[in-house]
Amino acid sequence: MPFFDFHCHPGLKPQFSDPAKKPSPWDFINAKLALSRDINLSINKLFNETLNSQSNLTQLLQNQVKLIGVILHAPEQKIGQGLSEKKIVNKGSVNLIDKTQLAVLASGVHSFELITEELRWLQEAVPEVAGAKFKIVSKSTDFDEADNNTVFGAIIVEGLHCFFNDPNALDAKEKFLANFSSFTDAHTVVAINVCHMQQNPFCNHAHGIQFINPAYFYPTRTGITQWGREVIQLMIDKKILADIKHMSLKTRWELYSWFKDENDDTKFSQPIICTHAGTTGLSIKDRAKFLLKQPVDKGLVYEVAYVKPKSKHAGDCYHNCSSINLYDEDIANIFLSGGIIGLSFDQRILGFADENVLLNVTVPHDVEYISHMEADFFLGPNPTVLPVWPDDTDVWASEDFEDLDPSLYVKMHRKFLLNNIVHILWVASQHASIDLQKAVKQICMGTDFDGLINAIDCCKTADGLEQLKQDMKNELPPLFNANGLAAININQFLDDFFYNNGKNFILGRIKLMRG
Template sequence: MPLFDFHIHPSLKELLSPASAALTPWSKIEAKLSIGKLFGQETQIGINALFNHALNSQSNLTQLQKAGINLAGIVLYAIEKNIAEGVLSRKVASKGKIKLLDPSTLKSILQSPSYYIWLCKNMDSLLNNAVSPDGRSRFRFINSMTEYQQSATNVIHGICLVEGIHCFMDDPESADAEQAFYRNLDDFQARYQTRIVAINLAHMQSVPFCNHAFGIQFIEDALFYPKGAGITEAGIRIIKELYNRNILPDLKHLSFVSRKQLIQLHKTLYPGYPLLCTHAGFTGVSMRNRSAQLYEKPVRRQGVWEIRHVKRRGHLAQSAFNHSSINLYDEEIVDILRSGGLIGLSMDQRILGFPADMIGYQWNMLPTDLEYISEAEAAEFFHPVADPADVSIIKDPDAALTGDEVQEQEPATMEVHYSYFLNQLIHFLKVAKQARFPLDKAIRQICIGSDFDGLINPIDCCNNATELPAFRTEIHRRLKRGKKIWEQAGISKSEVDVDALVEGLFYENAVRFLRKWI
């Protein structure tokens, strides 16, 4: 059976390389560090471990072909200026020490007058390199599932997605940004004749239309502080325009308040459409407990509140949650299920709850997840507490993952990361059961949305798309034989058709969803 992935970036990293490298979406990116001359020759060393696999290819078209992925959500994305600024602030990048990461390209992103130009570069890279170098495989976008040929194993069929409304703007901060969005969206659809299935309203950097959730932690935090208060009137107009064009707004990357507004707008005006989150993780808690597991008192900084969540242990041994509001709360999972929507499960370690790398955890240290809440949303996020500084600290300390437990997990991350992934899947089922949503329906509404090549740190048991077939086999084996997995989650194994769950997760659910909506 083929595989499906709802959120991958096969044509992002080659755009960051120097033109002289002549890379395409089929090319393998292998980041190396230049260390100068050794024995009279320029020498480079691999830096995969140093950058946690984030810079190497995870889902180029060659990798998708090798994995048997002939249908995928292909993401177009214009890299935000603050990401370029943050990367350039590191000397190793600005001086061109990292092979295939071109500082002049990053500078051009920083100085470019238009995000839309970069979006088109992303699209053109895919269309102009539709045939593999060996001529044996090809890529094409499809506008309807009637165009999808499951048996055409030499063709990768793409469903077009766009990450961030800023991609259709020249400058999101300009006075005519909203009109530029409509104008450029019209131009894109006329120029490429390609249907856009879904658009993320926000991404990593603040835009004046909808507030985003803080979600990047390898560049200076202040560049990515969320500053807004939910969705503005202009943002609402853009959302309505998307629905009018049969484009689904993607919930991922919106702030807690923005997601609440979008879900309410959906329920009020567009209940006939499904809610969608293409690359999600789960907080593991209800909305009402969103600030119940804080490590310390919130701290006010430059228009935001800095908060650190402890990591509550998961349903499965050797697992935990990331309670940050970039992930979905239990009620949001239920809203998506009841709408007939679909959730793509991310393969990002941090999103799935694995602790950020930290050397030298002490036995009494608690790993934490850092995020920032805008002052403008503080009253709603910390409700019913009037002053965020008065929020209670760690209501259930015995349930928190400890530093010594992390030290025990570190040597065996390949094994541990299976538990983190399965913990998310089991939590999804547990939430459905608690909401009295039929499990036989719930297992049809989740799929893989890896975010490969989205500059993520992937789980060690599935580092890139080529490893997905083996990963699927192992997930099936563990769910089929792992009686303890179901016992720990409080779900009877007999309540779930494991074969249908796995087949749906890795392919059938997305195909079924897309056949209905496109």
């Protein structure tokens, strides 16, 4: 059975290595510790899991992942800076990470150089598997479904910052526009994330990184800037889609308003996509309902901690209701626009509590930061006096996993993934203007493998895809039946979710763009 992945990073990790010795995107890259016999160093479990989350091109080929949204991404300045401050990295103890290269990343002036080099390396790296190839799909006829020796990639750029040289230079805007134009003229770019983890001049982002100093990644602005509107218009003119992942809620709302027909809010001028999503399980009106404590004023931002609300669809499942995830209205807008949702395989995004948190947890929770400039929109006029969730009913309480056996994580993580799928389709089924049988064609897999994630234990790499599909075949029917989704054909849905939906959407967009 072939597979499709909407959001895959086979070329990211080599960017952290010594350029003269960087590993191939075809190879498994193990972030081992370089220890002498007499030295013992500890490494945070989540940090280690993150460094080793991976699907390389060999794994993709061997597991019939025929087509991917191949993500080009320049690690942001603050990521380079934050990693450099990790003691274990600073000592040179992680073999994957080169201190000199981190300094290059931390300078923040090489983003466009990094993505062009990443694309070149993906295309020129020599596989050890005889006859294996990686090929960029520039026009729809470049994709050959019968070719079992090739991994095909459609370009998605994660973050408009990737088109900068020095963002603080006097001619930064001119260089940015020249880079954007030259790259998108030369290559078929299906989609771009307007923002990523770090503040940028185009729009405000949602907080979304956990293992580096959070202050480096505070979202401090509001909505879409004038320059952001100009660049998004350039994207529209070139039929490049806006990927809403990483946008703040207010930013997303402004984008929806822009793309909607002013006389009919069920009609959109452009499809909206989210390539690697999780769900809050909530309507937007409930965005501040599940507070662990009252928001804390940190200066430019409010720190907001949420308890984890219980799923209405699956027992013992919970949601991450941070605003980086999709609210029910986000889901509806994507479906109505003719867009598509890719499901992330990041266990935190899907609602599971990070494993390093579980070790000494009091109450499972998620933390994010809301810009002062968006606080009134998100939290109302008095953020620091909002009521907190009163007790441990309908949320994940500490006693719920006091005796939880880590050997159960594989099954639990799979259930959390299914819960997100069911919730997305349930939202579609409840909307008067959304056809459920159409919506089942608008959801796919977007793992974020080889990104900065802690992948679900049931599928840490592409090696787990076939087993995951088989397990889902057994576990989805009762969930569909219990949530008003019994009309969905399970076998067809799984074939579509894992392959057909994403493939058809990507190739359809490329045909529209370049033929």
